[in-house]
Amino acid sequence: MNQVLINSRGVSTSLRFNDASFFIEPTTLDGHKSSCCAGIYTSRRVKRTEVPLRNVISAQIASGALEVQYLVRKSKKSRLNLAMTSGTVQNEDSTRAKKWCEALLLAAYQGANPSKNLKVLVNPHGGKGKGRASYVTKVEPILLAAGCTLDVTYTTHGGHAIEIAREMKLGYDALVLVSGDGLIHEVLNGIDQHEHRDQAFCIPIAPIPTGSGNGMSLNLLGLQDGLDVCAAALNVLKGQPLKTDLFSFAQGDRRRISFMSQTIGITADIDIETEHLRWMGDTRFIIGYISxxxxxxxxxxxxxxKVVDQDKSRMVDVLHARRAGESPTPSSLPSSLLSADNKPDSASSVHREWTQFKRPILWMYAGKGPFVSRALMQFPVSIADDGLIDIAIQEITSRRDLLRAMDGAEEGRTYWKNTNQYFKVSAYRARPLAPKGTLVVDGEQVPFEEFEVDVLNRLGTFLSPFPHYAPEFLVRDIQGNT
Structure with missing residues (x-):
């Protein structure tokens, strides 16, 4: 039972599905009772449409009408939009049509309950300031179509999300954050102060990208869908929990949670000095970089x-093997892999003791997840739960070399640059030596003073379509050859 017919004024349409797709096809009514579940009357002629089964949001029959809502693209490169096909069911076919709807939803949600209890936080001021409009016009209709219960709060000031997360109840199926990476940072730090901290950290977070960088959404959904709010809403409904490492960022007796990055030097300056250009989206970072x-x-x-590995080729191999389910985590690599010529500056790295990096640099970027923005795949070999921090250190080089590094930065090509030192470490600490400067954690400026970062293995939980970060790292050298 995988097909129904809809018909209007002599024009009929077949609705059917298989294990992978939902189809809408022009057809005829002749003999339909022997091959379908119901006859349904629609108001207009339609063209053949194939929709991935995952994109089906709802299917229901009420008051004699059948309605299917789904997400579809106008072209391969366009973003998703909510669409609907509907029609009137003939009385004698209503029971079979209802069973067809139930079967379609069972296949589309793979047996899971479409209706979720969601806590939604909307930052109306993030990025280009379109968070409220994006939520109301695009995201909310998708969640309501699936029958979700929504507890919505619009944030009004910095730190508001920390207050909400600290006091929130534990009965939500997910936390939906309509903003950029800054709201995720606030929510995680609020959860860290929750009375039932460990239980609260198990509630999955689902970002809806309306900020400037949207790095976490890009890491979960990939380049095509990572900036698409409808694709992110679909992830709320269909995604599965992905455990990720978080970081403890400590300065003296002050501690905060970091989920994405810590940076000092030029890259930190760019983040803060382009704040006034948020209306430009992630283009602000390109302009800031050139300056x-x-x-x-x-x-x-x-x-x-505390260095675990710095062999770039091996890190790529471990990443690909891990994605294929064929490898242990890099943190379990034997110490013997860190041979003398793999150590940064000291033999102590074999025993994961503190090892100093002494060469002059332009910036240090540490974190988790391949993308920090659409234009920069900063940590291409990052693994969500390997218990390690990826660190990229840019040694001093020419302006020409730095400008040329923009080519292919969105593919992670700078990973292979000789002046880009790349490490996987279990912990690190840093002390700025300049009297003034900029230090940024997850896009938020923090005091410019000594700090230490440790891994909180698998403490974070996000909703994801995949059991790993979505972006693939295929570039094998700086010229772009694979």
Whole structure:
């Protein structure tokens, strides 16, 4: 039972599905009772449409009408939009049509309950300031179509999400965050203060990308869907929990949770000095980078790390093997892999003792997840739950070399640059040596002073279509050859 017919004024349409797709096709009514579940009358002629079964949101019959809502693209490169096909069911076919709807939803949600109890936080001021409009016009209709219960709060001030997350109840199926990465940072730090902290961290977070960078959404959904609010809403309904590492960022007796990145030097300057350009979206970072390259300020810093690996080729191999389910986590690599010529500056890295990095640098970027923005795949070999922090350190080089590095940065091509030192570490600490500068954690500026970062293995939970980060890292060298 995988087909129904809809008909209007002599024009009929077949609705059917298989294990992969939902189909809407022009047909005829002749003999339909022997091959379908119901006859349904629609108001207009339709053309053949094939929709991935995952994109089906709802299917129901009420008051003699059958309605199917789904997400569809106008072209391969366009974003998803909510669409609907509907019609009137003949009385004698209503029971069979109802069973058809139930079967379609069972296949589309793979047996899961479409209706979820969701806590929704909307930041109306993030990114280009379109969070409220995007939520009301695109996201909310999708969630309501699936029958979700929505507890919606619009944030009004910095730190508001920390307050909400700290006091929230534990009965939600997911936390839907309509904003950029800053709101995720606030929510995680609020959860860290929750009375039932461990239980609260198990509630999955589902970002809806309306900020500037939207790095986490890109990491969960990939480049095509990572900035698509409808694709992100679909992930709320169909995604599965993905455990990720979080970080403990400590300065003296002050501690905060970090989920994505910590950076100091030029890259930190770019983040803060382009705040006034948020209306431009992630284009602000490109403009900021060009300006920073012209200035090319060095970053005097005392940096120590507990190094696990720095062999770039091996890290790529481990990433691909892990995605294929064929490899242990990099944190379980034997110490013997860290041979003498793989150590940064000290033999102590074999025993994961503190090892200093002493060469002059322009910036240090540490974190988790391939993308920090659409234009920059900063940590291409990052693994969600390997218990490690990826660190990229840019040594001092020419302005020309830095500008050329923009080519292919969205593919992670800078990973292979000789002046880009890349490490996987279990912890690191840094002390700025300049009197003034910028230090940024998850896009938020923090005091410019000594800090230490440790891994909180698998503490974070996000909704994801995949059991790993979505972006693939295929580039094998700086020229782009694979």
């Amino acid at each position: 920073a390259v012209i200035a090319r300020k060095s970053c005097p810093i005392e940096l120590s790390m």
